[in-house]
Structure formats: C-alpha cells, structure tokens
Amino acid sequence: MSILELPKVELHLHLEGAAPPTFIRGLAQEKGVPLEGVFDDDGHYQYKDFWDFLKVYEAATACLQTPQDFARLTTAVLEECAANGVVYAETFLAPDFCGGGDVAAWKEYLHAIQEAADAAERDLGVTLRGIVTAVRHFGADQSRKTALCAAETAGDWVVGFGMGGDEKYGEPKDYAYAFDMAREAKLQLTSHAGEWNGPDEVRASIRDLGIKRVGHGVRAIEDADLIREIKDKGVALEVCPGSNVALGVYSSWDKHPIDLLRKSGVTVSVSTDDPPFFHTTMKNEYDMLNKTFGWDESIFRELNKSAISSAFCSEETRSEIEKKLEAA
Numbered sequence: 001m002s003i004l005e006l007p008k009v010e011l012h013l014h015l016e017g018a019a020p021p022t023f024i025r026g027l028a029q030e031k032g033v034p035l036e037g038v039f040d041d042d043g044h045y046q047y048k049d050f051w052d053f054l055k056v057y058e059a060a061t062a063c064l065q066t067p068q069d070f071a072r073l074t075t076a077v078l079e080e081c082a083a084n085g086v087v088y089a090e091t092f093l094a095p096d097f098c099g100g101g102d103v104a105a106w107k108e109y110l111h112a113i114q115e116a117a118d119a120a121e122r123d124l125g126v127t128l129r130g131i132v133t134a135v136r137h138f139g140a141d142q143s144r145k146t147a148l149c150a151a152e153t154a155g156d157w158v159v160g161f162g163m164g165g166d167e168k169y170g171e172p173k174d175y176a177y178a179f180d181m182a183r184e185a186k187l188q189l190t191s192h193a194g195e196w197n198g199p200d201e202v203r204a205s206i207r208d209l210g211i212k213r214v215g216h217g218v219r220a221i222e223d224a225d226l227i228r229e230i231k232d233k234g235v236a237l238e239v240c241p242g243s244n245v246a247l248g249v250y251s252s253w254d255k256h257p258i259d260l261l262r263k264s265g266v267t268v269s270v271s272t273d274d275p276p277f278f279h280t281t282m283k284n285e286y287d288m289l290n291k292t293f294g295w296d297e298s299i300f301r302e303l304n305k306s307a308i309s310s311a312f313c314s315e316e317t318r319s320e321i322e323k324k325l326e327a328a
C-alpha cells in the first residue's frame with residue numbers, strides 16, 4: 001500500500017487553524033467582517049513570524065461567530081482529514097473563541113461541533129475527539145474559565161484539556177490551577193512546550209502541569225537527561241514537522257529532529273497543527289518524512305499504532321481505530 005494512502009491518526013490539530021482559506025473568506029463575506037492582512041494576493045494566509053501568525057489566526061477566527069459557523073467549520077475540516085486518510089483526529093477547541101469562556105455558551109458551540117463531527121463519522125469514516133484548550137497569552141485567569149468549560153463538558157467526546165499559544169508568555173506553573181481542575185474532571189492533559197522555548201519549558205510543563213503528552217516538544221532533543229525523563233515517564237510528543245519548518249523553528253526538513261527523537265526511543269506522532277497556514281496536509285507530511293528520512297510503510301504503521309495508543313479517547317474507541325489501522 002502506498003504510504004500516502006495509509007489510514008492515519010492525527011493528535012495535534014487546531015480547529016480554527018485548520019480552516020480552509022476559501023471557507024474563511026466565504027464566511028467573512030457573508031457576515032461583512034473585514035479581513036485585512038489575513039490573506040496574501042494568492043489567497044493564502046500570510047504572517048511574518050510566529051507572533052504575527054497568532055494575530056492573523058485570531059483575526060481570521062473573528063468571522064466564526066455562532067455555533068452554526070463552528071459546525072460548518074468542523075465539516076470543512078473533517079472533509080480535509082478524510083481526503084488525507086485520517087481515520088482518527090483530536091482537535092484543540094478554544095472556548096475563548098466559542099462564547100468567550102462562558103459555560104452555557106460553550107455548551108451550545110460544543111453541541112453544534114459534536115453534531116457535525118457525528119455526521120462526518122457516519123458519512124466520511126473519520127472519528128473526532130475534542131481537547132478543550134486554553135490560550136496561554138490570554139492569561140492565567142482566563143485559563144481557569146476555560147478549564148471550567150472543559151470540566152463541565154468532560155466525557156466521551158471532550159477527552160482532554162490543553163494549552164496552546166505563546167509559550168514566551170508567563171510560566172507553566174501559572175496555569176497549574178486550570179490543569180488541576182481539568183485533571184479532577186478526569187480529562188487527560190497536554191500542553192504546547194519546547195516549540196519556541198528550550199528543554200526547561202518541557203521539563204517544567206511535565207512537572208508543574210502533570211501532562212502526559214507535549215504539543216511539539218521537539219526542543220527536548222537538546223537535553224539528553226530530559227529525553228531520558230520523557231521516556232521513563234512515558235510522555236508522548238505531538239510532533240508537527242511541517243509547522244516547525246514553516247514557522248522557522250528549523251530552517252529545513254533535514255534539520256528537523258523527529259527522526260532523532262524516534263530513534264532515541266521517544267514516542268512521537270505526526271500532525272499538521274494548522275495545515276492551511278503551513279501549506280501542508282497529512283499526505284504532505286508523510287511524503288516529506290519519506291523523502292527526507294526514508295521512512296517507509298513499516299515505520300508509518302508503527303507511528304500510527306503508537307499514536308492511537310497515546311490518544312485520549314475511550315478504550316472502546318481506541319480498539320475500533322486499531323482495527324481500522326490493522327485492516328488496511
């Protein structure tokens with residue numbers, strides 16, 4: 001089987017960040033929302049660096065205003081996932097963009113998102129689960145509101161709690177209260193770390209937030225003790241190589257540490273992060289990993305098996321997806 005056609009598991013996907021540009025432009029036009037500076041002349045998302053990317057991301061998200069808009073977004077994103085052979089995805093959902101952290105409003109948005117996801121599972125064969133996500137640069141107070149939204153909707157579908165955004169803002173321990181609240185609600189935990197900051201950020205996030213997965217985490221490669229700790233604790237890294245190259249964390253694919261991380265025995269998975277922003281897809285990630293590091297079918301099969309084993313879903317869902325992976 002061609003590696004591009006393999007069934008795939010994707011654990012690190014921001015829902016708004018996966019919005020196709022045509023979808024955002026259509027919605028902005030419908031609602032009369034100006035989108036200055038969001039797109040270049042060719043209609044692609046444009047940004048100067050990571051911090052500008054965060055601003056453009058938030059500007060594009062401004063035209064997503066109702067639960068129905070998020071339902072349509074979910075459908076558009078899952079169509080892309082299915083076209084790339086993704087059979088299971090976990091997506092970051094930010095209550096900040098879905099009612100501003102108000103629990104009642106969040107429940108309405110979530111209901112709409114879940115309905116669209118159920119339809120896509122039925123029609124396209126792609127299973128989605130949600131990770132409610134705080135945005136770090138919105139601050140620790142806001143992260144508590146987000147954690148309350150997460151705790152109030154924790155269950156079979158909202159399976160995790162996480163944090164994304166600017167890791168140069170504050171410190172992991174500032175967000176410990178939010179992560180504690182989520183843990184008490186039986187949510188599984190992940191946080192972005194070691195994308196822009198170095199190994200100490202990953203170490204502090206594992207220690208102070210009790211996370212079992214790290215978003216990116218790639219800069220852990222700079223510290224052999226940390227690599228040992230990550231393996232000992234069974235922490236898995238959600239690696240997004242195309243994102244890291246597009247944003248300039250690494251200057252080219254051949255400088256990316258994913259192959260070294262895998263060879264050192266760290267559990268890694270592969271995701272697209274915010275695919276249209278980074279001109280990537282899951283098929284493109286596989287293609288580039290194959291071309292750059294010679295990853296073959298057996299490595300990709302191994303990768304997907306270990307990704308589903310570190311997924312946050314129920315055991316029942318996990319074994320259904322495992323069957324799908326084995327059947328192909």
Ligand SMILES: O=c1[nH]cnc2c1ncn2[C@@H]1O[C@H](CO)[C@@H](O)[C@H]1O
Pocket residue numbers: 014015017054057092093094133135136164165166192195243273274
């Ligand atoms: O590549 C990334 N690195 C760090 N944070 C990100 C990235 N992509 C998106 N977000 C953050 O996630 C939030 C929504 O889930 C976005 O608001 C953005 O701050």
